[in-house]
Amino acid sequence: MGVKTDQSSYYNKYAYTCLLCSILVNLFLSYNLFVSKKCSLSWSTSAAAEAEAVASISCSGHGRAYLDGIVVDGKPVCECNTCYDGPDCSTYIPDCPADANSGDPMFLEPYWMQNAASSALVVTGWHRMSYIFSDHSYTSQELEKSIRRLHSIAGNAVTEGKYIVFGTGSTQLLNAAVNALSLYNSSTPSKVVVSIPFYPDYEVQTELFATEHYKFYGDASLYKNSSDDSTNVIEFVTSPNNPDGKLRKAIFNGPSARAIHDHAYNWPHFTAIPHPSDEDLMLFTLSKLTGHAGVRFGWALIKDKTVYERMSTYTNENTFGVSRDIQLRALKLLNVVLDGDGRSIFKYAYGTMRNRWESLSKTVSLSTRFTIQDISPSFCTFFQNVRGPSPAYAWLKCEREEDDICYKVLESGGILGRDGILFGASSQYVRLSLIKSQDDFDQLLQHLKKLVLQEDGATREDM
Amino acid sequence: MGVKTDQSSYYNKYAYTCLLCSILVNLFLSYNLFVSKKCSLSWSTSAAAEAEAVASISCSGHGRAYLDGIVVDGKPVCECNTCYDGPDCSTYIPDCPADANSGDPMFLEPYWMQNAASSALVVTGWHRMSYIFSDHSYTSQELEKSIRRLHSIAGNAVTEGKYIVFGTGSTQLLNAAVNALSLYNSSTPSKVVVSIPFYPDYEVQTELFATEHYKFYGDASLYKNSSDDSTNVIEFVTSPNNPDGKLRKAIFNGPSARAIHDHAYNWPHFTAIPHPSDEDLMLFTLSKLTGHAGVRFGWALIKDKTVYERMSTYTNENTFGVSRDIQLRALKLLNVVLDGDGRSIFKYAYGTMRNRWESLSKTVSLSTRFTIQDISPSFCTFFQNVRGPSPAYAWLKCEREEDDICYKVLESGGILGRDGILFGASSQYVRLSLIKSQDDFDQLLQHLKKLVLQEDGATREDM
Numbered sequence: 001m002g003v004k005t006d007q008s009s010y011y012n013k014y015a016y017t018c019l020l021c022s023i024l025v026n027l028f029l030s031y032n033l034f035v036s037k038k039c040s041l042s043w044s045t046s047a048a049a050e051a052e053a054v055a056s057i058s059c060s061g062h063g064r065a066y067l068d069g070i071v072v073d074g075k076p077v078c079e080c081n082t083c084y085d086g087p088d089c090s091t092y093i094p095d096c097p098a099d100a101n102s103g104d105p106m107f108l109e110p111y112w113m114q115n116a117a118s119s120a121l122v123v124t125g126w127h128r129m130s131y132i133f134s135d136h137s138y139t140s141q142e143l144e145k146s147i148r149r150l151h152s153i154a155g156n157a158v159t160e161g162k163y164i165v166f167g168t169g170s171t172q173l174l175n176a177a178v179n180a181l182s183l184y185n186s187s188t189p190s191k192v193v194v195s196i197p198f199y200p201d202y203e204v205q206t207e208l209f210a211t212e213h214y215k216f217y218g219d220a221s222l223y224k225n226s227s228d229d230s231t232n233v234i235e236f237v238t239s240p241n242n243p244d245g246k247l248r249k250a251i252f253n254g255p256s257a258r259a260i261h262d263h264a265y266n267w268p269h270f271t272a273i274p275h276p277s278d279e280d281l282m283l284f285t286l287s288k289l290t291g292h293a294g295v296r297f298g299w300a301l302i303k304d305k306t307v308y309e310r311m312s313t314y315t316n317e318n319t320f321g322v323s324r325d326i327q328l329r330a331l332k333l334l335n336v337v338l339d340g341d342g343r344s345i346f347k348y349a350y351g352t353m354r355n356r357w358e359s360l361s362k363t364v365s366l367s368t369r370f371t372i373q374d375i376s377p378s379f380c381t382f383f384q385n386v387r388g389p390s391p392a393y394a395w396l397k398c399e400r401e402e403d404d405i406c407y408k409v410l411e412s413g414g415i416l417g418r419d420g421i422l423f424g425a426s427s428q429y430v431r432l433s434l435i436k437s438q439d440d441f442d443q444l445l446q447h448l449k450k451l452v453l454q455e456d457g458a459t460r461e462d463m
Numbered sequence: 464m465g466v467k468t469d470q471s472s473y474y475n476k477y478a479y480t481c482l483l484c485s486i487l488v489n490l491f492l493s494y495n496l497f498v499s500k501k502c503s504l505s506w507s508t509s510a511a512a513e514a515e516a517v518a519s520i521s522c523s524g525h526g527r528a529y530l531d532g533i534v535v536d537g538k539p540v541c542e543c544n545t546c547y548d549g550p551d552c553s554t555y556i557p558d559c560p561a562d563a564n565s566g567d568p569m570f571l572e573p574y575w576m577q578n579a580a581s582s583a584l585v586v587t588g589w590h591r592m593s594y595i596f597s598d599h600s601y602t603s604q605e606l607e608k609s610i611r612r613l614h615s616i617a618g619n620a621v622t623e624g625k626y627i628v629f630g631t632g633s634t635q636l637l638n639a640a641v642n643a644l645s646l647y648n649s650s651t652p653s654k655v656v657v658s659i660p661f662y663p664d665y666e667v668q669t670e671l672f673a674t675e676h677y678k679f680y681g682d683a684s685l686y687k688n689s690s691d692d693s694t695n696v697i698e699f700v701t702s703p704n705n706p707d708g709k710l711r712k713a714i715f716n717g718p719s720a721r722a723i724h725d726h727a728y729n730w731p732h733f734t735a736i737p738h739p740s741d742e743d744l745m746l747f748t749l750s751k752l753t754g755h756a757g758v759r760f761g762w763a764l765i766k767d768k769t770v771y772e773r774m775s776t777y778t779n780e781n782t783f784g785v786s787r788d789i790q791l792r793a794l795k796l797l798n799v800v801l802d803g804d805g806r807s808i809f810k811y812a813y814g815t816m817r818n819r820w821e822s823l824s825k826t827v828s829l830s831t832r833f834t835i836q837d838i839s840p841s842f843c844t845f846f847q848n849v850r851g852p853s854p855a856y857a858w859l860k861c862e863r864e865e866d867d868i869c870y871k872v873l874e875s876g877g878i879l880g881r882d883g884i885l886f887g888a889s890s891q892y893v894r895l896s897l898i899k900s901q902d903d904f905d906q907l908l909q910h911l912k913k914l915v916l917q918e919d920g921a922t923r924e925d926m
Contacts, residue, residue: 015478022485029492041504043518043579044511048504051585055506066591068605068791079597104593112588116506119589122514123792125575125582125799128529128757130567134542142531168631168782175781179671205780208642211674294591294787317668318638318781319631324757325788328531329586336588 044122055116062439063089064109081439097414098443099436103242103392106437107356108291111348118339121332128324138321139166146334147299151276153342155381156266158278162301163308166322167315170264170285170298174202174236175209176318177260177281177300180310181234182214189213190232193220195251197395197423199242199262219424220251231256237279238262240271243423243431244373245391247271264288269349270392272380280304288392288435290333290345297322297330346382353390356434356441360394363445367452371397394432406430413451415444507585518579525902526552527572544902560877561906562899566705566855569900570819571754574811581802584795591787601784602629609797610762614739616805618844619729621741625764626771629785630778633727633748633761637665637699638672639781640723640744640763643773644697645677652676653695656683658714660858660886662705662725682887683714694719700742701725703734706886706894707836708854710734727751732812733855735843743767751855751898753796753808760785760793809845816853819897819904823857826908830915834860857895869893876914878907 041048050067057065059078069076080089083096112119133140143166148159167173182190192206196219206216217223220235237259239248250259261279265271267289280303287293302308315321337345364372375389396417398406405427407419420429434441504511513530520528522541532539543552546559575582596603606629611622630636645653655669655677669679680686683698700722702711713722724742728734728751748761765771778784800808827835838852859880861869868890870882883892897904 012475012478015475015482019478019482019485022482022489025489026485026492029489041508041511041515044515044583044585045504046580047583047585048507048511051587052504052507055587064589067586068591068603068794069597070604102594104595106593109589109592112592115588117509119587120507120510121586121588122507122510123530123584123586124514124518125578125584125796126527126572128531129569129572129575129755131565131756132567134532140531141533168786171780172782201780208776208780209672209674211672292592293594293783296782296784296786296788313671317634317664317671319635319759320756321759323631323759323786323789325759325792326786329788331531333588 048122051120058088060084060088060090081437083439083443095414096443097411097416098447099416099440100432100434100444101416101418103288103293103433103435105288105291105293105435106440107352107435108345108349109437111345112291115336119333119336121329123325123328127328131320133324138316139164140324140327140331143327143331143334146331146338149338150334150342151301153338154267154273154346155276156268156273157263157282157284157301158276159301162303163305165300165302165308165311165315166327167283167298167300168319168322168326169287169296170262170283170300171201171205171296172315172318173283173298173300173311174260174262175205176311176314177283177307178206178214178234179209179211179314180307181258181260181281182211182232183310188231189215190234191215191217191223192234192236193217193223193252194236194238194424195220195248197241197243197420197425197429198236199238200422202236203424224251233257235259236262238264239277240265240391243393243418243429244395245270245375245389245393246373247274265392267349268346268380268382269353270390272378272387273382274378275381281307286330286333290337292329292333295326295329295333297326350383350387350390353392353434354388357388357390357394359445360434360448363448363452364394364396367455369398369400369403369455370448370452371399392433392435394434396430396432398428398430404428410451413454414447415451511585514583521551523547523551523553544900546902546906558877559906560874560879561910562879562903563895563897563907564879564881566751566756566896566898568751568754568756568898569903570815570898571808571812572900574808575754578799582796582799584792586788586791590791594783596787601779602627603787603790603794606790606794606797609794609801612801613797613805614764616801617730617736617809618739619731619736620726620745620747620764621739622764625766626768628763628765628771628774628778629790630746630761630763631782631785631789632750632759633725633746633763634664634668634759635778635781636746636761636763636774637723637725638668639774639777640746640770641669641677641697642672642674642777643770644721644723644744645674645695646773651694652678653697654678654680654686655697655699656680656686656715657699657701657887658683658711660704660706660883660888660892661699662701663885665699666887687714696720698722699725701727702740703728703854706856706881706892707858708733708838708852708856709836710737728855730812731809731843731845732816733853735841735850736845737841738844744770749793749796753800755792755796758789758792758796760789813846813850813853816855816897817851820851820853820857822908823897823911826911826915827857827859830918832861832863832866832918833911833915834862855896855898857897859893859895861891861893867891873914876917877910878914 054065054067062084063078063080065076065078078089082099083093085091085093144164151157151159192214194202233252235250235252237248237250241248261282263282264285282301285298364370373395377386377388380387398409403409407417407430410417417430417432421427517528517530525547526541526543528539528541541552545562546556548554548556607627614620614622657665659682696715698713698715700711700713704711724745726745727748743766745764750756827833836858840849840851843850861872866872870880870893873880880893880895884890
């Protein structure tokens with residue numbers, strides 16, 4: 001009986017302890033289920049679960065699935081990086097050329113995957129259905145505030161005393177700017193000029209949309225001396241320049257010269273920032289800042305009120321301003337950029353681009369057949385030190401006379417670049433994009449190494 | 464001892480029962496917390512919680528808060544409907560004019576609030592950063608599929624054998640279409656014409672963006688007889704028409720005449736659908752279908768491959784295609800529209816617009832001072848019955864000679880409409896928007912009733 005009681009008392013104590021533990025677990029679970037944020041969701045739950053399910057589809061690190069991807073067997077399929085294939089992108093395609101053609105800024109994708117929680121966005125079905133914001137404008141005041149804060153952190157542009165116009169990508173703003181500046185004097189069409197080498201879209205776009213007020217003339221140097229003061233000149237000044245990464249200044253400065261400063265690449269990612277740019281008309285794009293080319297968001301900082309109004313009229317008549325969805329997404333992304341001290345994306349982007357440039361430079365330095373542009377280290381006000389180059393593109397030259405169509409030389413070596421002739425230069429040059437995915441860059445480097453190895457004098461050990 | 468044992472045994476049994484229950488509760492909670500969808504969220508949780516918190520801000524049914532609204536005290540403030548004010552939009556502003564000016568399709572906002580769960584969208588930070596989709600195009604194949612399905616349900620347009628170009632709103636496609644059609648013959652500029660009354664943006668936009676290939680001429684009837692076959696004509700045909708809701712046909716039919724059929728309002732919401740439209744170039748917009756004007760999404764159905772390619776080139780050069788975020792949102796919304804039998808939004812929209820038209824007609828019928836357009840009931844292939852009119856706008860006429868500037872007459876009566884002269888008509892006409900929020904419509908009706916009451920012969924009882 002004594003043993004039994006002891007045993008029973010032991011079991012009882014055990015039972016009570018278990019009960020206590022179980023109740024504590026109950027409380028903990030209940031808290032998590034009903035009180036903590038995590039489980040108090042209602043209408044957003046299924047959309048969130050759907051997005052997480054798609055995001056969790058494994059594509060072997062060589063691709064990713066998207067919510068709006070092609071659906072097979074009820075779920076979106078992996079979309080693989082170049083040269084990868086298979087349902088989970090794990091198959092490497094042999095003899096696949098490295099694609100270094102486009103300026104697709106996918107090098108920042110890993111940054112956003114690392115910041116999944118802070119950069120996620122939940123949009124209600126009734127989000128901003130109206131044409132206008134509550135101040136009757138087409139533009140988000142919160143987004144404008146974030147842009148001004150960002151420039152003050154990056155130190156790359158003066159926003160004080162500047163108006164802001166949003167664009168559906170800075171692409172839309174290029175022609176909006178030309179249009180706005182050309183209207184000052186309608187008696188003769190303004191000459192749209194740019195120094196060689198230049199971003200091809202200036203030419204293609206300006207020619208397609210040309211009104212009677214302006215005309216694309218191209219090579220700025222041809223008109224520098226012949227141009228008298230009575231001719232309006234609109235000069236595209238891309239700084240740092242696409243394709244060669246050089247900092248540039250306007251070469252026309254007369255009373256009838258106006259410049260569009262395309263600062264797409266004017267971020268610590270790609271260049272040392274010498275001082276905040278304070279030009280009359282500056283263009284920026286989300287694409288080369290956060291890597292979101294697909295979002296299509298850009299902005300112009302404008303000093304002159306009339307130019308501001310004309311550019312606003314252009315974007316308003318063209319697309320009724322910028323989609324509220326684009327503005328919402330841009331705001332979310334910029335606010336992640338501004339989190340903390342607002343420096344993390346710049347460090348990440350510079351680190352990546354700097355590494356890529358160093359690897360590429362090392363390879364090209366072993367070659368006598370190929371050269372790339374020389375950019376000197378210089379003092380960067382953002383990093384507060386002298387820093388090496390980290391441009392978005394390599395502007396590669398084939399040095400041999402017989403290699404006069406350089407992109408074909410590269411193509412036969414498994415590298416797809418962009419012909420220099422498209423930039424107003426000669427076909428001895430090729431632009432190679434360094435801002436695409438790591439896979440793209442790795443393939444580029446691998447093929448370039450092979451090409452350099454084929455030259456006399458270079459040995460495998462040097463690689 | 465016996466009592467004690469009984470009691471102890473009772474407590475023990477009780478404890479074991481409690482333990483068992485507690486364990487079952489634990490299992491239930493664990494299932495909900497870890498297994499069921501609801502609580503298995505990770506990175507999307509805080510964004511979802513944030514969106515739900517903003518959506519739950521109470522604005523008294525006369526406004527709503529948005530995620531990207533102006534932030535005061537750490538959270539976005541209510542954005543109130545016209546004539547409402549205060550932190551929760553509960554204050555009615557006395558002597559506030561009814562704003563019936565813009566074509567802001569807010570009448571559909573309640574529909575989306577009712578479909579909160581299915582229309583919610585969760586976007587990852589790394590969603591479609593690239594310029595291109597996996598097929599190297601700028602356009603979502605899934606979205607194109609949804610658009611084709613939608614037209615086949617609505618029965619309003621033939622999509623078989625048609626190409627699709629997406630636009631940043633149909634606004635962008637208006638000029639893209641003019642541009643594409645004008646290039647057929649560059650020796651003389653094409654005449655861009657339209658029948659009166661017409662949507663003012665055709666004129667404003669065409670004049671702002673005019674190239675050497677086309678020119679806005681306006682009133683189609685002026686050129687109908689004078690125009691010989693050698694002159695290219697590009698005719699805007701808006702059917703149903705904005706502002707008067709009438710179905711329209713092209714009046715130019717010669718070999719050098721081309722038409723842009725603007726079918727923005729060609730949905731069962733606003734008109735009986737006589738048959739699927741099968742024109743060479745048709746434009747549609749999300750704005751007047753789902754009410755999402757702010758999203759900026761439109762599409763063109765195009766028969767001719769060359770026109771398709773030219774319009775694609777236009778949108779590609781203008782904005783690098785349509786933002787991937789716009790396409791994602793449009794896909795989500797269209798898929799909600801297509802849910803079930805795909806008829807629910809049409810029933811809802813027609814019901815609302817029909818009620819509004821009946822209320823307005825009843826009021827105007829008591830007036831001799833004001834008239835509105837007459838639209839006959841007709842057979843609708845979508846509803847398979849003869850249905851009454853439900854146009855997007857009232858095209859109101861001031862009948863008294865002294866009321867020659869009609870919008871001023873209405874303005875003094877507390878109604879803001881759009882002057883007929885902007886539509887190429889006379890100032891005896893005013894366009895009144897019927898597609899705004901219920902508050903806007905209620906205020907319009909209230910002020911109109913007052914105006915009519917001021918006329919001789921009308922009595923309060925008739926109202």
